[in-house]
Amino acid sequence: MKLSTSQTRFLRSQAHNLKPVVMVGGKGVTEALLEELEIALNAHELIKVKVSAEEREERDEMIDILCRKSGAVKVQRVGHIVTLFRRNSQNPKIELPK
Template sequence: MIRNTLTGKQKRFLRAMGTKLEPVVQVGKEGITPAVVKSTDDAITKREIIKIRVLQNCPQEPDDSIKLLAERTNCDLVQIIGRNALLFRRNFKKPKVELPK
């Protein structure tokens, strides 16, 4: 199950941040592999918010791939637009993003 711990105001804030981001993780012809999950987990731990891109040659639908990746990395799914998505997960040890209340 995908976490949904963000308020509407927090999601708007994160979407605004996400417009400036470049995709960090790309899901390709292999789909969601353990390596993709690991690289996503590492990136989200380091940055807290990342952009994902699902390439044309991915065997699954973009929405399904993104939701599965969010679920496996225990992230909040902020937004899906076409083949791109924003994922967020709070890093309590080294917070980088200050969310509005």
């Protein structure tokens, strides 16, 4: 899924007050974490994830893995927090602008 500039802007505004619901810890991206990510994305569509890796390259790699494995789109990243979006095809909750 590719987001337009206006859609990205809209999702960033929607995510502003959200708190991280998934935390990537010292063990990195595990199967259990991917299951939790799947549940959170199905329930909310738009979530924040906290990635606790010290090195920027390591954080970027973990974020790429999360996006690839979950099918989510990175909306934005600020420090250790990344905002992800994935439309729930059966029960969409967020109406994106054109």
